[in-house]
Amino acid sequence: MTSSPTLSGRRIGVTAHRKAEELIGALERHGAAVLHAPALKSAPVQDDAQLLAETCAIIAAKPEIVMLTTAYGLRRWVDSAAAAGLEQDLLEVLCATQLYVRGPKARGAARAYGLADVGISPDETTSALTELVIRNGVGGGDLAGRTVALQLHGATDASSRATLSSAGAVVLTVSPYRWVSAQEGDRLSQLISAVCAHELDAVTFTSAPAFDAVLSVAQESGLRESFIQALVTGVHPVAVGPVTAQPLYDLGLTPWVPERFRMGAMVKLLVERLGPCAGTKLL
Numbered sequence: 001m002t003s004s005p006t007l008s009g010r011r012i013g014v015t016a017h018r019k020a021e022e023l024i025g026a027l028e029r030h031g032a033a034v035l036h037a038p039a040l041k042s043a044p045v046q047d048d049a050q051l052l053a054e055t056c057a058i059i060a061a062k063p064e065i066v067m068l069t070t071a072y073g074l075r076r077w078v079d080s081a082a083a084a085g086l087e088q089d090l091l092e093v094l095c096a097t098q099l100y101v102r103g104p105k106a107r108g109a110a111r112a113y114g115l116a117d118v119g120i121s122p123d124e125t126t127s128a129l130t131e132l133v134i135r136n137g138v139g140g141g142d143l144a145g146r147t148v149a150l151q152l153h154g155a156t157d158a159s160s161r162a163t164l165s166s167a168g169a170v171v172l173t174v175s176p177y178r179w180v181s182a183q184e185g186d187r188l189s190q191l192i193s194a195v196c197a198h199e200l201d202a203v204t205f206t207s208a209p210a211f212d213a214v215l216s217v218a219q220e221s222g223l224r225e226s227f228i229q230a231l232v233t234g235v236h237p238v239a240v241g242p243v244t245a246q247p248l249y250d251l252g253l254t255p256w257v258p259e260r261f262r263m264g265a266m267v268k269l270l271v272e273r274l275g276p277c278a279g280t281k282l283l
Contacts (some may be wrong), residue, residue: 006271006276007030007270007274008032010201010202010274011032011033011034012032012034012200012201012202012204012270013034013191013195013202013203013204014027014035014036014037014204015037015203015204015205015210015211015214016038016205016206016210017038017039018206019263020038023204023206023263023266026263026264030270030271030275035187035190035194035200036187051176054172055077055081055084058090058093058149059089059090061147062097062147063148063172064098064146064147064148065098065138066093066094066099066148066149067100067101067102067126067129067133067148067149068099068100068102068109068110068117068151069101069106069126069150070151070153071108072176073151073152073153073176075109077151077176078090078091078113094113094115098118099115099116099117100119100121100132100133101117101129102129103121104120104124107120118136119132123242124261125241126153127160127163133164134163142167142168143164143167143168144168144169145170146168146169147170147172148164148170148172149171149172149173149174150171151176152173152176153243161173188214191214192214192217192218192223192227195231196226196230197230198230198233198235201235202237202256202270202274203231203235203236204240204266204270207240207244208243210244211239215227228251231248231253232253236255236256236274237253237255238256238257239257240263240266242257245257
């Protein structure tokens with residue numbers, strides 16, 4: 001428990017579903033009032049025919065390179081393979097390939113399965129990881145004719161797929177989790193209305209698809225422009241990292257993004273920007 005409620009009097013919207021309790025608890029310990037409206041949740045992997053087909057294709061192809069983007073995705077991928085009796089086959093393929101990881105969490109998850117990576121993204125983005133893979137190739141060579149498997153992280157990662165294909169790679173993808181609506185009652189509509197009415201000081205996003213989902217609901221409610229305008233004129237959008245922030249940048253918004261792409265760092269940034277030491281003028 002913090003000794004002083006540094007976010008006392010602040011209202012913050014939270015759109016996360018996974019690990020939402022962790023984020024909400026941290027904000028409330030700092031004294032913030034939280035409006036929780038989960039935008040998306042990951043769909044269950046049980047009986048996921050598409051995921052099973054993707055896993056079988058990768059096992060059969062034995063790709064020279066595998067790109068892991070999230071620790072959560074790797075764990076769900078292995079769990080789903082285990083449910084289908086394919087865990088050992090998948091781990092053997094991952095052990096034999098050149099493994100690239102997007103960040104420390106993905107590296108840690110890989111090592112937990114006894115896997116060692118050969119490279120990590122310098123800034124924890126998929127685009128930088130893709131550039132690293134293209135630059136290093138296989139044994140320092142190019143990717144022409146090489147098979148590369150890319151673990152998607154909820155979005156389509158179309159840009160990275162296109163870049164790899166343009167470099168001559170045969171690209172396979174796997175989606176260990178997909179996003180589905182997490183609307184419960186009318187909480188998401190309440191959050192959108194609160195943003196439009198400037199009743200919140202900030203609203204947090206922990207995935208790019210979640211922001212797209214919120215914007216879609218705002219569109220359906222006829223509040224899209226009001227919602228975007230509120231994020232320009234006083235309700236501060238906060239993204240956990242640059243991947244999450246990209247759809248906001250695409251709309252001309254300037255979200256707050258912590259230097260370390262973690263929820264704890266996002267909470268620290270909110271305290272710095274909205275706490276009593278921030279003064280009356282918010283950056």
